[in-house]
Amino acid sequence: MMGVVVLAAGFWALGWVMGVPVARRLWGLLGPWLAAIAVHLTLPEGHGLRVLAGGDAQVWAVVGGLAALGAGYVLGLRRLRARVKPVEPPTESGPFRAAELDRYARHILLREIGGPGQQRLKVARVLVVGAGGLGSPALLYLAAAGVGTIGVIDDDTVEGSNLQRQIIHTDARIGLPKVQSAEIAMRALNPFIEVRPYQRRVDATTAEALVADYDLVLDGTDNFDTRYLVNRACARAGVPLISAAITQWEGQISLYDPAHGGPCYECVFPERPLPGMVPTCAEAGVAAPLPGIIGAMMAMEAVKHITGAGEGLRGRLLIHDALYGETRVIGAKKRPDCPICGSAHPVA
Numbered sequence: 001m002m003g004v005v006v007l008a009a010g011f012w013a014l015g016w017v018m019g020v021p022v023a024r025r026l027w028g029l030l031g032p033w034l035a036a037i038a039v040h041l042t043l044p045e046g047h048g049l050r051v052l053a054g055g056d057a058q059v060w061a062v063v064g065g066l067a068a069l070g071a072g073y074v075l076g077l078r079r080l081r082a083r084v085k086p087v088e089p090p091t092e093s094g095p096f097r098a099a100e101l102d103r104y105a106r107h108i109l110l111r112e113i114g115g116p117g118q119q120r121l122k123v124a125r126v127l128v129v130g131a132g133g134l135g136s137p138a139l140l141y142l143a144a145a146g147v148g149t150i151g152v153i154d155d156d157t158v159e160g161s162n163l164q165r166q167i168i169h170t171d172a173r174i175g176l177p178k179v180q181s182a183e184i185a186m187r188a189l190n191p192f193i194e195v196r197p198y199q200r201r202v203d204a205t206t207a208e209a210l211v212a213d214y215d216l217v218l219d220g221t222d223n224f225d226t227r228y229l230v231n232r233a234c235a236r237a238g239v240p241l242i243s244a245a246i247t248q249w250e251g252q253i254s255l256y257d258p259a260h261g262g263p264c265y266e267c268v269f270p271e272r273p274l275p276g277m278v279p280t281c282a283e284a285g286v287a288a289p290l291p292g293i294i295g296a297m298m299a300m301e302a303v304k305h306i307t308g309a310g311e312g313l314r315g316r317l318l319i320h321d322a323l324y325g326e327t328r329v330i331g332a333k334k335r336p337d338c339p340i341c342g343s344a345h346p347v348a
Contacts, residue, residue: 117307127151127214131178133291134220136168141299143186153198207233231265249323251294258341262314263334
């Protein structure tokens, strides 16, 4: 029997050296095995060939069975591998570059955002009105979060007095238009986004057309004229608006979305306050971290709105008192007689 085994091993090695496929080599071994079985079945016991072949057909039957199992496993594995489509590594032209996947990994791990939510952020277009105290943290966090297109509109320039709270600007950029300073900081933070700077004031002739080019608007301006103007443009264009305001130690924020059943800004604040009732930061001062708190909330609400995570502030006004560490939320309803989004003035 040993001679037959040695012969089979030599045959297998020769086939391997010559590059004969495994399947053909297996079929080649089938011949000697069948010959050995035939010798045991046809020749009388004690015959020299039977003795040379091991003397017992049962041994060869066991060997053949084991060989058949091994061959079946190898051939089956090869067929499975041939049927499985190889997984291509991610390329730079895919939805996310490898560097982006690493950058947004902590977002993608969140069940409420995940890959689909991050993709929504990537294709989203958000306009931020004002690159000051509220706009600074909002712009930075929108850029860091991976919002694909971010517009920023402001006609002001960076001043030394801004730097106490407007963290997107630096001392070296004093005198530079705020939108340019903001663009420098945002691009330095995330090179995978598009920044659209508009160095001008929001006005009635261009506001609606500008807003209509975006999916969401964040308003962090410090005057009521601009707030009402932006609200009117958003309501007419059917674009949701996240508006916030701060003074001294207190801030407030809400999502105004009359196109989806929520109130607009003018529903909640139908009349401008009397002069001097709500002083600006320049008039009354403001604690440095407060715009960071409220501005970060604006970015958080934007991320939630775009990805569909959690519950947003539509129909709710959040008021934060930093001096006493208190936050409360009150309901805000749509007014049927609102001149902007009421029943007599349907919105998009």
